[in-house]
Amino acid sequence: MKKGFVWILLAGLFFLAACGASEDGEKSSGENTEATDSKWSEIEKAGELVVATSGTLFPASYYPEGSDVLTGYDVEIMNEIGKRLDLDIKYETIGVDGMLAAVNSGRVDMVINDMEVTEERQKKFLFSEPYKYSYSTMIVRAEDLSGIETLEDLKGKKAGGGATTVFSQIAEHFGAEVVTYGNATNDVYLRDVDNGRTDLIINDYYLQSLALQAMPEFDIVLHPDLKFHPTDQAIVMPKEATTLKEKIDGVLQEMREDGTLTKLSKEFFGGKDASKEPEEEITVIEGLDL
Structure with missing residues (x-):
């Protein structure tokens, strides 16, 4: 493709x-x-x-x-x-x-x-x-994980995302500022994390994995430690x-x-089996009213 x-x-x-x-x-x-x-x-x-x-x-x-x-x-x-x-x-x-x-x-x-x-x-x-079973992850800068070690570290960070999504609700729940773009392509979102205009993007694990594969030139990664908000589709x-x-x-x-x-x-999904519940522990966010 x-x-x-x-x-x-x-x-x-x-x-x-x-x-x-x-x-x-x-x-x-x-x-x-x-x-x-x-x-x-x-x-x-x-x-x-x-x-x-x-x-x-x-x-x-x-x-x-x-x-x-x-x-x-x-x-x-x-x-x-x-x-x-x-x-x-x-x-x-x-x-x-x-x-x-x-x-x-x-x-x-x-x-x-x-x-x-x-x-x-x-x-x-x-x-x-x-x-399908999935969960949310976040894309951050590879060099320093955008200064984020826990979800609480989102306070004061800038999160790229849509204005009315669950993912933006999660970012705001932890005190991040959501930066919206209108109908922008994902390379814009990813480039802005890479260049520091924003600090992170929260979204579905499988979809974010595919986005990273499509644009390997950016120095960004899925956060290795933060897996949260389990979902059933x-x-x-x-x-x-x-x-x-x-x-x-x-x-x-x-x-x-x-x-x-x-x-x-x-x-x-690039060889991944999303039809089975993930084996790793996924954090449930308390107090998030969806």
């Missing part, structure tokens, strides 16, 4: 990673009377699943260079689910802010886009069993679509047992 194209795909990393979005834009699930257990009957009759995804989140959901066919870890998981349930998959490419509202309105049957399972979202939606469905959830969970379990999830993860 060409480096320039990698940056096009990664451009929305700090803004479009659904796991980091703090504003859902969804309506109350009670407003959608169609989101009932009859959802599965409707899907069987139609012979297809209508699925919301962004198409801009590398490597979860994206268009390869010169192609109009979606691919990515999340997309290929959903394609396999369709095969095993004998259903066609129809994708609706929707911005992250509108995905959950599309579930409530009935425009789509579900969402798959690296969506983090949170307590607040679980009050309004059903989630499948997780297909799962498929989002209407609150009362219990039969649909059972069907999806059954297929995901089959894919886990036969190695399909591991195979797909290693294909899209």
